[in-house]
Amino acid sequence: MELMSELLRAPEAVGSWEWFVDTGENADVFHCLSTLAAVAGILDRRGLLKVESVEVCWEHPQSRGPDAHRTVPVAGAIDTPEYAQRLLASRPRDAPDARVKLLRTRGGGAWTDARGNVHTEADLVLLETMPLFEDVSVEAAVHHDVWAHHAFSGVPHPEVHAANAPRLAAALKEVESTLHAATNPGEPTYFGAVDGYGIRAPEPYEIVDGLAPDLTDRLA
Structure with a gap:
């Protein structure tokens, strides 16, 4: 049985991973959607992301106007001409010169708690893709502590880590092999840093009385 949940969410990524795919031509929204669909499909098969909509960020190359964001619901495959x-x-409508800056997925994913209960969380894994000349970049980011060795409060939660982190790591490895692209770790943030296909464990000197640093002071 899957239960709805509301995990604590960090305003910055706990960890992120990025890949660059060479399209061999000027990358456009079709290349972005094809790449996004491939990665989302891998995450979907592992219960990490069911894409419900795609957010489009439109930029205005001929003006200094702010980026515009639009959300387009998903009712089927996303890598189709339709x-x-x-x-x-x-x-x-008032910006005919606007072009796609990036695409971002929205959707739920499943995580498992210390008792083995499965919960659904909105945007458990976020995917972003953008055209970069002849490349398409795609990034997977996580903002929750279920992938880390410790909760945001600093309390260790080995059962939660063991129930979730291996599934994410396996998905990231499959993305790497499917895209035939190297996995690039994202920049560390206040809430975490990447170690391979997972989140870096705290250094021994960071552990005090069995607790990691308390990060809840910066949670929204």
């Missing part, structure tokens, strides 16, 4: 046209149709 869905690409729906995304392109979300271009701001």
